[in-house]
Amino acid sequence: MNLSFISRRALCTITLALCGLAAQTTFAQDAPRVKFATNAGDIVVEVYPDKAPKTVENFLQYVRDKHYDGTIFHRVIGNFMIQGGGYDQRYMERPTRAPVVHEGREALAKGGPRNTVGTIAMARTNVPNSATSQFFINVVDNGFLDPSPQQPGYTVFGRVVSGMEVVQRIKAVPTSSGGPFATDVPRTAIVIQSATLEK
DSSP, X not given: OHHHHHHHHHHHHHHHHHHHHXXXXXXXXXXXXXXXXXXXXXEEEEEOTTTSHHHHHHHXXXXXXXXXXXEEEEEEETTTEEEEEEEETTOOBOXXXXXXXXXXXXXXXXXXXXXOTTEEEEOOOSSGGGOOSOEEEESSOOGGGSOOSSOOOOOEEEEEEEOHHHHHHHHTSOEEEETTEEEEEESSOOEEEEEEEOO
C-alpha cells in the first residue's frame, strides 16, 4: 500500500518534471532568433520578449532596420564580455533611436536569465534608462551586473544558442587602442557583416 503510494507520487513528480522540460524546450523553440554573421563566424542568439518586451522589441527593430550591418565589436575584454552594435569600422557612431526603458529587475522577476556565460544584455551609461543599440555578450559569469535592490544592473534579454565558439574566438583576439577608445579594441576589426531575424 505504502509502496504503491510512493510509486504513484514518484511517477507524478517525474511526469511534472518532464512536462516542465517540454515547456522549456517549446519556449526556446518559440523564441525569436537573430543571426549575427561576422568575419569571425556566425553567432545565433535567441531573445525573450516575455521577459523583457521593450528591450527585445528595441533590439529587433534595430535588426530590422539593418542598424547592426557593418558595425564592429569595439570593446573586447577576455575575462569579462564582448560589446558591439554602435560603431562602424571607421569608429563612426551609428545614429540611434530614443533610449529604451530599463527592464533589468522586471526581467529577472519574470525568471529571465542572469549575466552568465553566453547571455546577451543591453549596454548603457551609468543612467539606467540610457540603452539604445549597443549590446554585450558575457564571456564569464558576471553576477555583479545583475539587478538587485541596491543597483539596477543590466537587462539580460537573451542568450547565445549557436556559435559560442565564435564568441570564445572573439574574446581571445589581441586588443589595443582604436578610434576614440584607449584600450580593448580588437587590432583586427571584428565586423558584424549582417544581423538577420531567423524566425
